[in-house]
Amino acid sequence: MSEQDNFNFNFDEDFVAFDDDFAAEENSKTGKNEKPNKKAAEADNSSTKRTSADFSPDMEAILLTAQSSMIIEAMKLISQNDFRAKNSTIFSEAINGIDLYIKILDRNPDNFRKLMSNLSNDKDCMDVQTISFNLFKNVTGDIPTTDILKLRSFELVKEKLKVAHSKSLIVSSSIIIKKYFLLSGSLDTVKVKGEIEKNAAQLKNQLTIFAQHINVGIQLIQSKNSEITKGMKGKEINTFIIKATELLAFYFSATGDKKRQTYYSRLNENFKKYFIVR
16 A cells, blocks of 8 residues: 555544534535525425425336436546536436435335336436446446345445546636636735635635535545546645645634634645645
């Protein structure tokens, strides 16, 4: 095992807690930790409660047919190492689609088999099964023959889709973060200070997303699946984390939050060393 495979971030738990608190302070793009009004809460609860169990078999067939093409498109993008920012929606929808396969099979295997029989002429649905079962065979050496193994094959596809979605989020943030840096590669401290003075809330929202995507990047590196561009061995993720931690450390220094500044400064130094090792 190489030195980089043994890389240990070695941070105290209290620093990690501060980072989590920062991410919770502002609403992310997904509306996480929001306090919606009563009407929004009712709509949200309705959406949360409605699962595949609420759909009739005919509706499930329609949904599977609609989502299957998205799953196939997303898997095609993965095979092409195409994790561009614009593809994040495709990966997200594909995750919802494979979740539907998982929920129906897990809830009622007999109903799932009946659905698949009724959809035997639907090429996309059949292709989703073929892709899933082949992936399972590539991992285990066997074709899934039982409901439990078929369920696992769909879960393997979901895992691939989630990694792809994470990579596309990193690419998206890597593009956005460039506006805070000079062409020389140095942090544009004048611009950041100006944003703090004029657009504090907007900047904080953006930095919250960067903080979340730093964590996503770290998870990808720890899983040893951090390559975005073939042959680059995770260089893009390392570069993003270095830039994002530098930006966050400066922001917290400028706003007087010493503890978070220390956290991101230490993270920045660790990743600079890691980047050199790689």
